[in-house]
Amino acid sequence: MNITWTLIQKQRFQELNASVAQREMCFESQQDRDRVFQEQERILVQQGKLRLKELHDTKKRPSLCVLEQKLVEALTQKGFVQVITPTIISKGSLAKMSVADDHPLFSQVFWLDTKRCLRPMLAPNLYTLWKDLLRLWEKPIRIFEIGTCYRKESKGALHLNEFTMLNLTELGLPEDQRQQRLEELAALVMDTAGITDYQLELTTSVVYGDTLDVVKGIELGSSAMGPHPLDDQWGITDPWVGIGFGLERLLMIKEEAQNVQSMGRSLTYLDSVRLNI
Known part of the structure; x- marks a missing residue:
């Protein structure tokens, strides 16, 4: 049998x-x-x-906090500046990212009222910072944020309603260096997380269109580059690259865990351990 x-x-x-x-x-x-x-x-x-x-x-300290600290140290040593932006964003900011009422991501947003929501991504705030930092700093402008994002994700072993994103961006680099730079940034994050044997795959995002994803069994990160059609909404004209990672998924793959819920913020798990043991 x-x-x-x-x-x-x-x-x-x-x-x-x-x-x-x-x-x-x-x-x-x-x-x-x-x-x-x-x-x-x-x-x-x-x-x-x-x-x-x-x-x-x-x-x-839980592994999620340890990983975040390692990433901060690795990125700042490479010249990136960490930023902290609001968790509550406007409906207008999402609309600039093409996330309007008819967008697939719109129904996954946690709305606080008719004009404000919990951010489902870090990109709108980083776009906003770019516009001002272009006046204040020399290019290339390298910034990153690690922060909580919120989406009404489908239940399952790979999704969370509340998850931790790393988004690192570089604005004002030579256009012919964008692909190479994305590969370097992906390698920096994956090496810091202790993950090897990953692949870079071309795919399509509901926000950015064609993207280069970081994959090891599951999608761990997704990248994009500009100039991009979204840039006009923010007054951005310089070439750029950006790549985002879900930290809980990085931990899940690194520790060979079976569900991403055990890696994140929880009252059921502590540092990936089920507390009802």
Whole structure:
């Protein structure tokens, strides 16, 4: 016989971030399956308790915070300036990004009232900063932000309503260097996150059109370059590159976890460990 885990067992393994090998085991009988499930669940629970003990005794900070600090250090050492912008943005800012009432992303936005929402992306605020910084700083202008974004995402192992984005941009570089620069920036982030063997794939974004995505099994980051049709809305004429990453997804791949919920802000998980163990 080729007996696999029950739906409840699969759900429990996902909660406990079981490995692929553990999740794909097959058995000759239900009795064997249930016995092995109890053994594997006990192992995963023990591993979780050890991780929580490490967090308490030595680590002191969740992996999401550690990754954010590493990225800040790596980017500032390369000449990027960190910025902090508002979480609440205007409907007009989204419209400048082409996210109007008929846009696919519009229905995923958390609206506070008819004119304000929680930002679903960092780009509108960075565009706004570009316009002023062009008057104040010499080019190229290199800025980045790490901040929380909000979307009414479909439920699943790869999506969060509240997630942490890194968006790094460089404005005013030679146009013929944009592709190479995007590859360099992707490598900088992935090396800092400790992820290798990723791919760069051309695809299409609902906001930017053609993009270059960073992929390792799942999409980890997405990039764009200008001049771009959106630039006119912001008065931007210089060539630019930008690339954004979801930090929880980076952690999920780095730690070979099974669901992104365990990597983010949560009252159910702490540093990827399910607290009902």
